Amino acid sequence: MSEEKKNNSFIPLSRPTIEKDEIREVVDTLKSGWLTTGPKVIKFEEKFKEYVGSKFAIAVNSGTAALHLAYMACGIKDGDEVITTPLTFASTVNMLEVIGAKAVFVDINQDTFNIDVEKMEEKITSKTKAIIPVHFAGRPCEMDRILEIAKKHKLLVIEDAAHAVGTEYKNRRIGAGSSQAVCFSFHPIKNITTGEGGMVTTNNEELADKIRLLRFHGISKEAWKRYQKGASPLYEILVPGYKYNMMDIQAAIGLAQLKKLDYFIKIRTKLAKEYNEAFRNMAGIIHASMGGDNFRHAWHLYIVMFKTEYLKISREEIMLELQKRNIGCGIHFIAIHLHPYYKKKYGYRRGDLPKAEYVSDRIVSLPLFPKLQTADLRRVIESVREILENYKK
Template sequence: MRESFLPFSRPSIGEEEVSAVREVLLSGWITTGPVTQRFEEEFARLVGAAHGVSVSSATAGLQIALMALGVGPGDQVITTPMTFAATVNAIIYTGATPVLVDVEGDTLNMDPSKIEGAITDRTRAIMPVHFAGLPVDLDPIREIASRHRLHLVEDCAHAIGSAYKGRPIGSSPSPLGVFSFHPAKNMTTAEGGIIVTDREDLADACRVMRQHGMSKGAWKRFAQSGRPDYEIVSPGIKANLTDLQSAIGLEQLKKLSHFQERRSQIAQIYDSELRGLKGLITPGTPRYPHVHGHHLYWVMLKTEELGMSREEVMARLKEMNIGTGVHYKAVHHHVRYREFGWSDQDLPNASYASSRVMSIPLFPEMTREDAMDVVRALWEVCR
């Protein structure tokens, strides 16, 4: 058994991030300003989007994205049950109602063939999640969105480094995509997120809405070249990213291709070493061309065959010093969302996965030996 505990995720922070934060701390400007502007430009360039509007979290970013599109009370937004609460909460915060459609059993991504049946005259947007870093099949979803005149807001929280048919996730979103920089994500700003779009009008609206609906942010008001007057011109929330966080983000961007390479190598070890294990289902691979961002590596436990619940397996692994995560208990299984009346019969694949899916350790600083410890522990527990 391994001697030290292996967490399921750990951010990679080095002296570079520490120095960058120190520099900003001592610069006299620590909230949203020039460093954030640079970070937004560099991130947007990386994913091939014309504009990036940073925010304090992807949750806030998803809410702002919907608000900028005019989604609000009385509207419905179609999304997936295999996601973090943030996705549905962002919809609820706008006053709109989330509508769930089931996922594909092998990828846990939103099933495009289920979307049209959920469209009503109140539907305004579709919000898919690129689950675990595997891009959803965007072409059929874009086609449905365009035929029904719906907005597509991509929840790209897991999709840093992912690509669909040769283009990075985040390039040409239709019209908005939102990434997360939470510490468990592929790169981090401690907390934070970014909205990306090719449309200047939407980028401007998001920028105003992330700061109370103010006509200009603090940097434009208080810097030497700025003017302190402002007007509240639209609804908004307070969700700006600080220069302290953006300084971390700029350093993380320099390391991102290395992070992605390591994640991919660890995932390949799991792919080849876990495939023969009978009590497990490993993630399926779609036929369309894509790059998996490997944010998470999930497995599905055949709990009936194993004679153990997921929680029992997780406890056994913990005793062996292997950390795990649950991504996710399906949205409709949480008490808070009972009022929406979603049922297991309508969402069979998500309902099956909800009590069986488990994420195993995946982060750039893991060694091959760490990954093999996970493999050996799983073989021992699941044999």
């Protein structure tokens, strides 16, 4: 590639790292004669539970499915209230809505972008059934405090760890903890991918069995077991379940990715540090917070906040300026209560959750992935510097 072309080539927001070992595992599966849930899924579940330190791991076909099944298996139902953050993806809340439960939002902590644990108890009522912390961008929530509040009020805790594959909190991996269930995502933007995919981890055997049953039509025996040589093909429907099972083709990618996860996080951390050092002294921007001593940030996303009150352009225009410079970017997230469905159904208005709104209006996710080249990272930094200079008030 010519120097000029290289200097202006598109830098995506994210790109999965797919190498020879992922391809080898997938080809091995394709040649094996068994493509759907089978030995590779079983192995991936084994390796994943070993990695996070949980007793059980159940692989599914998305993080959304993981949340849906965890909510159902924990007994969240019509009329229940569930405490969560407004700064999250659709799935955390949509999956409550589809089972008739209501998300009750607690505003965020503006330094961490995670749920403000000190405001949680104000929102607990006799209808509250659970707390769903979301480890935003790969930074863990204050789990000790959340579990303490849950214990005091007899609430369940289901962690949305879609961003937190590899996050550590007080020397333990997210997924190993004392909450009822932890839900992960392996969408291609995540720290490890299976194409699409998800996982629920738990230390509760009964819950694990329920999730396993619900993930495949509520059928007593999975296809892999029924179609083995000499096995009985008989089966029974025990509950009306879903079609949320992970395929072996997906698990094959996951097996290769999991081996490299810690290495991926090491590179992500290095890149995040480099961004932070550059942005530290730039006016008009607030860089991501690096974090403290008692956790490992998994750096799923690198998010900055533009102080648009000191700039002549809006966040949307900043993103257009980045796109003009061939730089991919994203918004994680538009606060849930500002979306038409939730506004209409529950009557939310601007001002209801001021911190989440302030952040949601100003954040931009910048390119971050293990194969991001230093020269490209510097091009992102220089572009941000130029935009801030050009449009300062």
